[in-house]
Amino acid sequence: MSIWTPSEDIEATSELMDIITCEDSVAVLASAGSGKTELLAQKANYLLFTDTCAWPRRILSLTFKTEAQINIKERVNKRCGNKAYRFDSFTFHAFCKSIVDRFKNTLPEADRPIENYDIVFQQREANGTNKISMNDLLALALRILNTRDDIRKIFSSSYAYVFVDEFQDTTNQQYELLQLLFQYTDTRVLAVGDINQSIMLWAGSRRTVFTDFVSDFSAQNKFLLRNYRASREIQDVLEVILQFVQNPSASIAQISTTPNNCSLHAFANEHQEALFIAHSINESINSDTKPSDICVLTKQQSSQYTEILRAELTRAGINNLDMTDLQDALKEPLGQLFSLYLKALVCPEPKIMTELFKINLVLNKVEASDDKEEALTTSLATFISQRQALVTTTTTLNELLSHIQSFIHELGIQKIKGRWKQYKSPDYYNLVWQTLVLHLRSVRDRASSLEDAAKLFSAENAVHLMNVHKCKGLEYDSVYFMGLEDQAFWNYANQPFEDNCVIYVALSRAKKRLCITFSQYREHRINGLHDNRRSTISAVKPVINLLRNKCKFSTTNHAQ
Numbered sequence: 001m002s003i004w005t006p007s008e009d010i011e012a013t014s015e016l017m018d019i020i021t022c023e024d025s026v027a028v029l030a031s032a033g034s035g036k037t038e039l040l041a042q043k044a045n046y047l048l049f050t051d052t053c054a055w056p057r058r059i060l061s062l063t064f065k066t067e068a069q070i071n072i073k074e075r076v077n078k079r080c081g082n083k084a085y086r087f088d089s090f091t092f093h094a095f096c097k098s099i100v101d102r103f104k105n106t107l108p109e110a111d112r113p114i115e116n117y118d119i120v121f122q123q124r125e126a127n128g129t130n131k132i133s134m135n136d137l138l139a140l141a142l143r144i145l146n147t148r149d150d151i152r153k154i155f156s157s158s159y160a161y162v163f164v165d166e167f168q169d170t171t172n173q174q175y176e177l178l179q180l181l182f183q184y185t186d187t188r189v190l191a192v193g194d195i196n197q198s199i200m201l202w203a204g205s206r207r208t209v210f211t212d213f214v215s216d217f218s219a220q221n222k223f224l225l226r227n228y229r230a231s232r233e234i235q236d237v238l239e240v241i242l243q244f245v246q247n248p249s250a251s252i253a254q255i256s257t258t259p260n261n262c263s264l265h266a267f268a269n270e271h272q273e274a275l276f277i278a279h280s281i282n283e284s285i286n287s288d289t290k291p292s293d294i295c296v297l298t299k300q301q302s303s304q305y306t307e308i309l310r311a312e313l314t315r316a317g318i319n320n321l322d323m324t325d326l327q328d329a330l331k332e333p334l335g336q337l338f339s340l341y342l343k344a345l346v347c348p349e350p351k352i353m354t355e356l357f358k359i360n361l362v363l364n365k366v367e368a369s370d371d372k373e374e375a376l377t378t379s380l381a382t383f384i385s386q387r388q389a390l391v392t393t394t395t396t397l398n399e400l401l402s403h404i405q406s407f408i409h410e411l412g413i414q415k416i417k418g419r420w421k422q423y424k425s426p427d428y429y430n431l432v433w434q435t436l437v438l439h440l441r442s443v444r445d446r447a448s449s450l451e452d453a454a455k456l457f458s459a460e461n462a463v464h465l466m467n468v469h470k471c472k473g474l475e476y477d478s479v480y481f482m483g484l485e486d487q488a489f490w491n492y493a494n495q496p497f498e499d500n501c502v503i504y505v506a507l508s509r510a511k512k513r514l515c516i517t518f519s520q521y522r523e524h525r526i527n528g529l530h531d532n533r534r535s536t537i538s539a540v541k542p543v544i545n546l547l548r549n550k551c552k553f554s555t556t557n558h559a560q
Helices: 014-021 036-049 066-086 092-106 134-147 149-158 172-182 209-216 232-246 270-286 307-315 326-331 333-346 350-363 373-390 397-411 413-419 426-446 450-457 496-507 541-550
Strands: 026-030 058-063 087-091 118-120 131-133 159-164 188-193 220-224 262-267 294-298 320-322 463-467 476-482 510-519 554-557
Touching: 014 036, 014 220, 026 036, 026 209, 036 058, 036 066, 036 159, 036 188, 058 066, 058 092, 066 087, 087 092, 092 134, 092 149, 092 172, 118 426, 131 134, 134 149, 134 172, 149 159, 149 172, 159 172, 172 209, 188 209, 232 262, 232 496, 232 510, 232 541, 262 270, 262 541, 270 294, 270 307, 270 476, 270 510, 307 320, 307 463, 326 333, 326 426, 333 350, 333 373, 333 397, 333 413, 333 426, 333 450, 350 373, 350 397, 350 413, 373 397, 397 413, 397 426, 426 450, 476 496, 496 510
Parallel strands: 026 188, 026 220, 058 087, 058 159, 118 131, 159 188, 262 510, 262 554, 294 463, 294 476, 320 463, 476 510
Antiparallel strands: none
């Protein structure tokens, strides 16, 4: 076996090396900011470099979101070089689609999708033949695998190792897929996640997935707990909250040092709250914090909870974006192409052009330094240069959208759909496109120039506002968590674990500063049946007490 060491810029801690070199299946419980993606890349590098994963067998990576699938593949490409071709990265749904596409002829003809079926994202639009939903793909894949042992063996003989990221979000059906393919085989499974970020239980996640996995796959439990992104005082706070999430009734010692940048604030109403937060954010920006390094989180209904704050931020001249609905669209490959080309047209930089050239090579399946590289790059550069000359200060929004549309066609719609399978669904492609178009129209109305609009479009120069469920994997210098109130955590008494996980996820996004707010009155919380405009804290009082007494948050009542 070859001698292997991790990359030079990686700290080879004992806990990291223990996971990387373990030869069994492993359940890794990791804390926020501990470097889960980098762990997977280093593990892949170790397995391929040392031939622990011996040729011709491969490594399979399964994720839940497309951006995570792409991120892991890019990180492995960087770490593993020419050996990375033996690393297959899929989302769960894309993996199931590959099974259905290869083996659908094993299904009865009446239950078999046609050759060029469309993927739809609403179950009511699916018909089982030419329109297949995401849930259908998983069900069909399970049906194929349940009836064909020979097909199951193809996967266990092909993959020596399987990585599953964000394992805490695994559903019963996804777990069944792993069992069918890899339980009782010599394939080793590395399941990485954070049980304390289990905020998808409402969406069907398997609550006991980690304990089930350890038992069913004879896996070892390992830990990756060091938070590399947060300040020491934020780390101390998170360690206390982590203990509370795991066992709220346990005796928890208070932190030794009072944090300087962690605070709780109570307000009489949302207007008072908005003035305070806007002033605080303005001070941070004036102290050289970028707006995009600041985030405002809410448990739910971000657009309603932050409506008054967004108006106040706008009055103060602070760009802000509600990212709850935008986050997914901007992270989509189509969103990245849209954003990059928009910048190339109105505020070009070498790194933007380089990124577009790289994507063009990928879409044409051409490696860097290949004979075809120069021709492809020259052709795209010429196309972009010609379009740049057409863009002036008088260019209308519709003309700009026409330029972006022509760029997509220049790259090739079919090539884009071939690279990113989700766009084979016309409905999904159009949904993402229309979200991007509406976003561009919105930021153009608010920006003083096309250049400012391009930067605001990609959320580079704006404060981010979103629901907690959209913030996983993100990090910010400063986090404002609005609405630690019973009305936001309306089911806390019945689901304390899930709601405590939500709070942990929200606070673990911060690197330097945490500010948590409570408002005695919120105008939007009223409907025909209930008037919840008055806020209470009786249910979430244990959390507030924890932050005040154990985490030593400074507390200010602005309502007095």
